[in-house]
Amino acid sequence: MASPERSPAPRALPRPDTPPVALTVPPADRPEIRPLSQETLRSHGARLTVPTYDRAALTPAVVHLSVGGFSRAHQLLYFDEVAERRISDAWGVVGVGLRHRGMQAALAPQDHLYTVVERGPDGERARVVGVMVDYLFAPDAPAAVVDRLADPRTRMVTLTITGAGYRLDPHSGEFDPDDADVLRDLAHPHAPTTVFGYLVEALDRRRRAGLAPFTVVSCDNVHRNGDATRRAVVGLARLRDEVLARWITDRVAFPSSMVDRITPQTSPEERAAVARRYGVDDRWPVITEPFSQWVIEDTFSNGRPPLDEVGVRFVTDVGDHELMKTRLLNASHSALGYLGSLAGYGRMDELMTDPLFVAYVTRLMDDEVTPLLPPPDGVDLAGYKRTLVQRFANPAIADGLPRLCRRGSTKLPHHLLPSLRQALAGGRPRRLLTLAVAGWCRYLRGADPAGRPLPMEDPRAEELQALALAGGSDPRPLLAVRPVFGDLGDLPEFVADLGAALEQLDRDGVHRTIAAALAAGPALPLPLPR
CATH class of the missing domain: 1.10.1040.10 (N-(1-d-carboxylethyl)-l-norvaline Dehydrogenase; domain 2)
Structure with missing residues (x-):
C-alpha cells in the first residue's frame, strides 16, 4: 500500500477555461439542438467544453457502483480532468447501475457521454464528460459486472450506495448476517444481488487467479466509510470462506473519503433549458454548484490515481x-x-x-x-x-x-x-x-x-x-x-x-x-x- 504523504490543501475542482455565460440566452442566439454522442461531440464544442482526449485510449481502471447525479458531478469529473489535462489515460471509468434502468437508457444512446452544468451566482459553465467508457445494469448482467470487477485492468472501485446499503447494525456497526439479500448472495455467490456480493465474488476470483486486489473507496456520507465498507466486505466474505476473509483483510485497501458538492435532481425543465442554451440534447444532464471537494485517505492496494493533480487531497486520516x-x-x-x-x-x-x-x-x-x-x-x-x-x-x-x-x-x-x-x-x-x-x-x-x-x-x-x-x-x-x-x-x-x-x-x-x-x-x- 502506498505510504501517506502531504498533499495540497483541498480546493474547488478546476473550472474549464471558458468564461461563464448568462443564465438566459436570447431566442435569436439559441443554437440548433443536436443529440449528444461521440459522432456529434465536435459540433457541440462552440457552446460548451467537450473532451479533447482520445476516449478510445482510456484504460477502464475504475468501476463506480451506483451511478447517479452526484457521482457524475463529482468523482467522474475528477477522473475526466485527469484525462483532459493529459495527466494519464490509465483511469477510465465503467459505471454500474444497481436498481433503476433510467440511467442506462439515458447514457447508452449517448455513448456514455453526459453534460455537467456548473451554476454559480455569476453565471454558469457547461462541459461534456467523456471519461465513462461503459455502463452495465447489474440486474440484467450480474456475470458481466463480476467479470469487469475481476478484470486485471480494474484497480479501483468507488461507491455511492447511500448509508442504508451497507447492511450494518446502526449501533454495533457490525455486518448483519441475517439480511435477506445477504443470505441470497451466500446461496448464489456467482450471481450476486448486493454491492458486497459483487465485491466479494470478484475479490475471490482475483485471489484464486493470483491477481492484485482493487482498492475500494466509499463516497457515501457514512461515518468512517472506509471502515464501514471493510466491515461489510469482510463480514460477507467470512460467511463464505475464512481464508478469503483473511486475504481481504490483509491485502485490500478501504480508504475512507469525504466528498462534498451540492447536486440537486435534474428536472425535465432543466434538461430542456440545457438543450435550448447549449444546443445539446442530453437525456440526463447534471446541474451542480461551483464548489467541489474530495479528501481521501492515502492508502491504496493497486496503484494510486493522480487525483491530487486535479484538486483531490490525500491525507493520513480523513476523520x-x-x-x-x-x-x-x-x-x-x-x-x-x-x-x-x-x-x-x-x-x-x-x-x-x-x-x-x-x-x-x-x-x-x-x-x-x-x-x-x-x-x-x-x-x-x-x-x-x-x-x-x-x-x-x-x-x-x-x-x-x-x-x-x-x-x-x-x-x-x-x-x-x-x-x-x-x-x-x-x-x-x-x-x-x-x-x-x-x-x-x-x-x-x-x-x-x-x-x-x-x-x-x-x-x-x-x-x-x-x-x-x-x-x-x-x-x-x-x-x-x-x-x-x-x-x-x-x-x-x-x-x-x-x-x-x-x-x-x-x-x-x-x-x-x-x-x-x-x-x-x-x-x-x-x-x-x-
Whole structure:
C-alpha cells in the first residue's frame, strides 16, 4: 500500500477555461439542438467544453457502483480532468447501475457521454464528460459486472450506495448476517444481488487467479466509510470462506473519503433549458454548484490515481474532515430541510432569504456543533461555515427541500444525533439541535401546519409516520425506535426537551419557535418572527 504523504490543501475542482455565460440566452442566439454522442461531440464544442482526449485510449481502471447525479458531478469529473489535462489515460471509468434502468437508457444512446452544468451566482459553465467508457445494469448482467470487477485492468472501485446499503447494525456497526439479500448472495455467490456480493465474488476470483486486489473507496456520507465498507466486505466474505476473509483483510485497501458538492435532481425543465442554451440534447444532464471537494485517505492496494493533480487531497486520516462536513453541512441540510418545509418553503435558496433561518443555521453551527469538532488540519472552520451559508443561498442551484428530507432515519443517526448525544454527555448547549430533531418528528406526520402534504421517502416511512401521528407532541413512541434513536429515549431530560419543542411547534408555529430558541441562547440581534 502506498505510504501517506502531504498533499495540497483541498480546493474547488478546476473550472474549464471558458468564461461563464448568462443564465438566459436570447431566442435569436439559441443554437440548433443536436443529440449528444461521440459522432456529434465536435459540433457541440462552440457552446460548451467537450473532451479533447482520445476516449478510445482510456484504460477502464475504475468501476463506480451506483451511478447517479452526484457521482457524475463529482468523482467522474475528477477522473475526466485527469484525462483532459493529459495527466494519464490509465483511469477510465465503467459505471454500474444497481436498481433503476433510467440511467442506462439515458447514457447508452449517448455513448456514455453526459453534460455537467456548473451554476454559480455569476453565471454558469457547461462541459461534456467523456471519461465513462461503459455502463452495465447489474440486474440484467450480474456475470458481466463480476467479470469487469475481476478484470486485471480494474484497480479501483468507488461507491455511492447511500448509508442504508451497507447492511450494518446502526449501533454495533457490525455486518448483519441475517439480511435477506445477504443470505441470497451466500446461496448464489456467482450471481450476486448486493454491492458486497459483487465485491466479494470478484475479490475471490482475483485471489484464486493470483491477481492484485482493487482498492475500494466509499463516497457515501457514512461515518468512517472506509471502515464501514471493510466491515461489510469482510463480514460477507467470512460467511463464505475464512481464508478469503483473511486475504481481504490483509491485502485490500478501504480508504475512507469525504466528498462534498451540492447536486440537486435534474428536472425535465432543466434538461430542456440545457438543450435550448447549449444546443445539446442530453437525456440526463447534471446541474451542480461551483464548489467541489474530495479528501481521501492515502492508502491504496493497486496503484494510486493522480487525483491530487486535479484538486483531490490525500491525507493520513480523513476523520476530522468527515466530521466537519457531516456535522456542519449535512446536519444543517437536515435541520433546514425539515423546519423549512414545515414553514412552507420548497427550495433552499428561498429559505435562505429568511433572516430568521439564516440566524438559526449560523447559531446552530457556531454555538452547538463547532465546539464539539476537532478542527481539521489546514482548514479555516469559520471560513468553511461562511462558505456553507453562501452555498445554501445560491439561487442558481435552487436545491429542493424534499431532496434534503429524504431518508431521515438513515441520515439523522449519522449527521445530527451524534452532536446531540455529545452535547448531552458534556452538558453543552443543545436547544437548536433538539429543535432540529423536533422538526423531523413533526415532519413525519406527513403534512405541514397548513395541511399541505409533505413527501415521505424513507425506508421506515410507514412505521415512523404511524408513530408520529399516534404520539403527536409526545415523542416517546418515536424515541422507542432504537435502530434510529438508540438510548436517547432513556434520557428523561432529553425526552422532556424534545416534547416541549414539539408542543411549541404545534402551538406557536415554526417561526416563533425558532425565534424563541434563538432568544434563549447567546444574546444576538434577532429578526422579528412572522
